Amino acid sequence: MSSFRPRGAVLPILTALLGGLILLVALYTWTTLSYNYSDGERAGYVQKLSRKGWICKTWEGDLALVNLPGQPAEIFQFSVRDDAVAEQINKLVGKRVALTYEQHIGVPTTCFGETQYFVTAIQAVE
Structure with a gap:
């Protein structure tokens, strides 16, 4: 016996494979x-x-990290996902601050941020 499949059976298989791939990418991104x-x-x-x-x-x-006087400052690049945190940071631009961050490695797209460091809070330092 031959394993003949009508053409109509290919479309559901391709749809299921594509749906599974989309689900895996979404699960990986969420993780x-x-x-x-x-x-x-x-x-x-x-x-x-x-x-x-x-x-x-x-x-x-x-964020310019302050080293010893006379030394060039190291630059820490970061992303912010929360508009409320971004608003707080905008109010403190140019002032000494402490940023709380989380590092997320392997995010598959820059739609969530261009860096792997996501700032979650800011505090002014006197």
């Missing part, structure tokens, strides 16, 4: 955004915070 690899704080001066992107608008910023 990378839900669990963080590391977290911590960085202190310095917020130099820039801007909303960037053609389709996916994200908040991206730079």
Whole structure:
């Protein structure tokens, strides 16, 4: 006996495979955004915070980490997913702050942020 399948049976199989692939990508994305690899704080001066992107608008910023006097500052690049946190950061641009962040490795697209460091809170440092 031959294993002949009518053409109409191919479409449901392709649809199921495509649906399964989309589900796997969605599950992977959710996992990378839900669990963080590391977290911590960085202190310095917020130099820039801007909303960037053609389709996916994200908040991206730079924090100048203060080293020893006379040394060039190291720049810590970060992303912000929460508009309320971005608003707080905008109010403190140019002032010394401590940023609380989470590091998410392997996020598959820049629609969630261009860096792997996502700021979750900010506090002014006197």
